[in-house]
Amino acid sequence: MTVIDLRSDTVTRPTAAMRAAIAAAAVGDEQYGEDPSTNELQARCAELLGKEAALWLPSGTMANQVALRVLCRPGDEVITGREAHAGWHETGGAAANAGVQIVEVGSGGVYTCEDFVAAIKPAGLPVFPPTTLVQIENTHNRGGGLVFDQAEVERICAAARERGIARFLDGARLWNAAVASGRSEAELAAPFDLVAVAFSKGLGAPGGSLLAGSKALIALANRHRRMLGGAMRQTGLYAAAALHGIDHHRTRLAEDHANARALAEALAGSAAVQIDLATVQTNIVVFRLSPGAPDAATLVARARERGVLLNAFAARTVRAVTHLDVSAAEVAAAGAVLRELLG
Numbered sequence: 433m434t435v436i437d438l439r440s441d442t443v444t445r446p447t448a449a450m451r452a453a454i455a456a457a458a459v460g461d462e463q464y465g466e467d468p469s470t471n472e473l474q475a476r477c478a479e480l481l482g483k484e485a486a487l488w489l490p491s492g493t494m495a496n497q498v499a500l501r502v503l504c505r506p507g508d509e510v511i512t513g514r515e516a517h518a519g520w521h522e523t524g525g526a527a528a529n530a531g532v533q534i535v536e537v538g539s540g541g542v543y544t545c546e547d548f549v550a551a552i553k554p555a556g557l558p559v560f561p562p563t564t565l566v567q568i569e570n571t572h573n574r575g576g577g578l579v580f581d582q583a584e585v586e587r588i589c590a591a592a593r594e595r596g597i598a599r600f601l602d603g604a605r606l607w608n609a610a611v612a613s614g615r616s617e618a619e620l621a622a623p624f625d626l627v628a629v630a631f632s633k634g635l636g637a638p639g640g641s642l643l644a645g646s647k648a649l650i651a652l653a654n655r656h657r658r659m660l661g662g663a664m665r666q667t668g669l670y671a672a673a674a675l676h677g678i679d680h681h682r683t684r685l686a687e688d689h690a691n692a693r694a695l696a697e698a699l700a701g702s703a704a705v706q707i708d709l710a711t712v713q714t715n716i717v718v719f720r721l722s723p724g725a726p727d728a729a730t731l732v733a734r735a736r737e738r739g740v741l742l743n744a745f746a747a748r749t750v751r752a753v754t755h756l757d758v759s760a761a762e763v764a765a766a767g768a769v770l771r772e773l774l775g
């Protein structure tokens with residue numbers, strides 16, 4: 433049975449060409465700043481993201497934790513959209529590693545400048561935690577791959593800047609946001625002090641993320657990466673895969689978006705599915721199961737028996753993600769299986 437794995441865009445395996453790039457990578461000890469491939473990746477991404485400097489990290493989770501440690505002090509408060517990865521999928525790391533508390537505003541992962549400003553704790557009163565950071569996730573994972581409206585991003589970040597509040601962009605899927613919005617990664621990252629991007633998702637690399645920002649912030653991030661145990665040695669093997677992904681898999685993300693759209697439209701035709709097609713803007717399809725339909729765990733188990741792998745995101749919420757390793761035909765076949773299972 434062919435398995436169509438729609439659990440995540442992280443399940444991709446390096447292509448033959450990416451493996452060849454990894455095999456040919458020039459490497460050195462990154463802790464001495466001597467890994468040529470990592471240096472090249474950092475310089476390339478700093479330019480792509482319009483920042484002074486960049487730092488490779490092993491994972492997106494570590495990039496988020498390091499950003500929080502660089503931009504906040506223990507006891508500070510961070511404002512994010514609902515169900516931000518940093519609060520929901522990092523097993524309490526924001527609290528344990530950075531000592532911050534997260535306040536969620538808005539709905540579906542996005543929020544307005546008014547939502548943000550209303551949530552800022554009054555300054556100067558010792559009973560309140562200081563609000564020192566605003567974070568935006570673009571695209572938003574649990575929000576179903578939503579692209580954050582850039583005009584709103586700019587308003588939020590301007591309001592933060594006026595109040596001396598730092599700005600962090602969790603852009604693990606910023607590549608998708610750029611393709612979907614037609615704006616460059618640098619434009620999307622411009623209002624932020626630090627931006628995180630991932631290479632292990634839509635770009636198809638086996639691992640690695642990166643933080644970009646000013647030289648001073650990246651120097652601090654380097655220290656925190658080491659403190660968290662994320663300083664590695666011949667990381668050029670990963671960097672070569674990331675460079676290959678940037679060169680060969682970035683523009684093709686549009687195909688993943690079209691496949692996700694087709695899947696969402698197929699599902700929307702079923703009475704058992706509740707989905708807002710307007711939220712399907714990139715490669716993630718999050719849908720709810722109507723009352724009377726099987727719950728998420730049941731649907732996921734039945735789909736698995738038919739060779740379609742999905743993620744149960746909540747009791748009645750399911751996520752499907754398109755990526756490099758699933759073709760349009762496979763996504764269509766998965767959609768047909770789900771329609772059949774849902775009646």
Ligand SMILES: Cc1ncc(COP(=O)(O)O)c(C=O)c1O
Binds near residue numbers: 517569571602632
């Ligand atoms: C928005 C977002 N940020 C951060 C991460 C963490 O990345 P990693 O799995 O590399 O730790 C993810 C992973 O799915 C994500 O979706």
